[in-house]
Amino acid sequence: EVQLVESGGALVQPGGSLRLSCAASGFTFSTYWMSWVRQAPGKGLEWVANIKQDGVEKYSVDSVKGRFTISRHNAESSLYLQMNNLTPEDTAVYYCTRASVSLWNAFDVWGQGTVVIVSP
Amino acid sequence: DIQMTQSPSSLSASVGDTVTITCRASQPIDIYLHWYQQKPGKAPKLMIYGATTLQSGVPSRFSGSGAGTDFTLTVTGLQPEDFATYYCQQSFSTPRLTFGGGTRVEIK
Numbered sequence: 001e002v003q004l005v006e007s008g009g010a011l012v013q014p015g016g017s018l019r020l021s022c023a024a025s026g027f028t029f030s031t032y033w034m035s036w037v038r039q040a041p042g043k044g045l046e047w048v049a050n051i052k053q054d055g056v057e058k059y060s061v062d063s064v065k066g067r068f069t070i071s072r073h074n075a076e077s078s079l080y081l082q083m084n085n086l087t088p089e090d091t092a093v094y095y096c097t098r099a100s101v102s103l104w105n106a107f108d109v110w111g112q113g114t115v116v117i118v119s120p
Numbered sequence: 121d122i123q124m125t126q127s128p129s130s131l132s133a134s135v136g137d138t139v140t141i142t143c144r145a146s147q148p149i150d151i152y153l154h155w156y157q158q159k160p161g162k163a164p165k166l167m168i169y170g171a172t173t174l175q176s177g178v179p180s181r182f183s184g185s186g187a188g189t190d191f192t193l194t195v196t197g198l199q200p201e202d203f204a205t206y207y208c209q210q211s212f213s214t215p216r217l218t219f220g221g222g223t224r225v226e227i228k
Contacts, residue, residue: 033215037164045156045164045207047217059215095163105211106154106169112161 002026002109004096009114016086016118021078021112022096029077033099035107036081037103038092038116046092049081050099063089086118122146122213126206126220137198141223143191143208152212155184155193158222167206168193173204180206197224203227 008020018038035050049060049070058070069082079096094116098109123146133139143153151171156164166175168184171191181196195202208220 035217037219044222045158045209045219047209047219050215050217052215057215061216099211099214103166103173103175104152104154104191105214106166106175107156107164107209108166108169108175110163110165 004098004109004111004113006094006096006114009094009116011117011119013120014087014118017084018086018116020081020083020094020096020114020116022081024077024079024098027098027109028085029072030074033101033105034070034072034079035097035099036079037095037097037110038090039095039108039113040089040092043092046055048094051079055078083116086116088118090116091118092116121216122149122210122218123175124208124210124218124220126208126223129221130226134226134228135197135198139195139212139225140194141193141206141208141225143186143193143220145189145191145210145212148188149210150214151187152210152214153186153191154158154209156181156204156207156209157204157208158207164207196225198225200227218222 036048051070071080093113096111097107100108153171158164196209
């Protein structure tokens with residue numbers, strides 16, 4: 001079964017750091033672009049960052065540039081999001097997603113999400 | 121960045137109704153447009169990709185149309201399990217991606 005399982009969400013103080021992990025299974029992880037998408041409470045979906053198969057090309061939304069770093073470990077089929085200098089605006093459910101080139105780069109597999117709360 | 125504008129932001133409908141949601145891109149995106157369904161407390165689910173192609177397992181009452189800047193998602197014969205929030209998303213400007221603001225479909 002194709003699956004993404006996130007972990008690492010927590011309550012953290014403003015200015016703090018957190019590292020999210022995503023464990024992939026059931027598919028050849030190293031052949032897919034991977035992304036993080038977040039959803040603030042009561043709000044819509046926001047693409048946060050993505051990373052190419054080789055782990056070299058990385059992109060992120062402007063609001064997290066310089067604070068969040070996406071990475072991957074293909075041998076372990078794992079995706080990560082290092083989040084530094086967190087602010088209350090980063091409070092959200094964070095989803096790990098897979099983009100499929102064969103589906104016009106749509107996100108065809110999603111994890112269940114991990115909750116990040118940034119609060120004093 | 122490409123902006124995606126969905127309308128309406130919410131709508132009320134009854135079981136059996138046909139509903140249409142629109143999504144407009146701020147610049148042409150060919151058919152790099154996808155639709156997701158999200159139910160409360162759950163992850164989004166891909167429904168339609170490439171503007172018109174149904175994802176495997178998605179009921180045929182869902183359909184998508186459009187190209188360029190204007191797109192629609194239509195549900196013909198709304199079922200109780202279709203009440204949810206729907207999002208469009210463009211991947212034309214991959215790797216920089218954007219979602220629409222969402223449309224909540226509620227029971228009338």
